[in-house]
Amino acid sequence: MSNSIINVDLSQAELRVMAILSGDKWMQEALQEGAGDFFDTFLMPVAFPWIEDLYGSVENYKDKNAVEHKENRTKVKAVQYGLAFGRQAPAIAQSIGLSTREAQKIIDNYLETASGFAQWREDIMEAAKFPAKRDILINPFGRKFQSEIVTSKNFRNIQREALSFLPQSTSSDIMLATAIRIAPTLTELGYPPINMVHDALMMEGPEDGADMIGEFVGRELRITGEAVLGNAVPFLSDYSYGPSWSGLS
Secondary structure, eight states: OOEEEEEEEETTHHHHHHHHHHTOHHHHHHTSTTSOOIIIIIIHHHHOTHHHHHHSSHHHHHHHOHHHHHHHHHHHHHHHHHHHTTOOHHHHHHHHTOOHHHHHHHHHHHHHHSHHHHHHHHHHHHHHHOGGGGGGGBOTTSOBOOOSOOOTTTHHHHHHHHHHHHHHHHHHHHHHHHHHHHHHHHHHTTOOEEEEETTEEEEEEEGGGHHHHHHHHHHHHHHHHHHHHOSSSOOOEEEEEESSGGGOO
């Protein structure tokens, strides 16, 4: 039997890191196992309150207006990830074809609900400007945010880099720490790791054991995440496998 490539991805890892580090209770509740899709179940009703007023639920809205639902889901995802990387309303609006006013309204609705996350973002941007306040910019694995000297010309870019540093570096370190810890076991089982891309780990081995390996790596990722960040939000994962990287399913 030919070998398969097995790919294990952390699910919404950066979002989960932000929920934990910010201490935002709304985000943490939304990211519990079995809570439902974060964007559909939680963020869409916050971003677009009229959906529940007109349709009763996002699910009804999706059933009656599938294309519009997909477009608005794309918008709230763009806002979430745009905020994570320090983008402001004009840039987010341009990327998804909204007016700045519409984008700002979605942002305001979101940050009013996720107030802990909003305050955390403000604290990070403040710390980015003033190196003496940078204790917050050390990730749970001890990795420190580094930047060039802050000036009036570059501080906006440094703030954006600081906002993305904690979720990106922490997600990557969860995967890296797990890969280092379980690589000997995976190799003994006949599924040696062959690549790691940010928050994804790839192994190669016989297809008949691919499900077992995918579930094993997922459990170990969750153990690493909880050991370092606690269990306020579980670190979940997905896996797929196929004859090649492009043929994963």
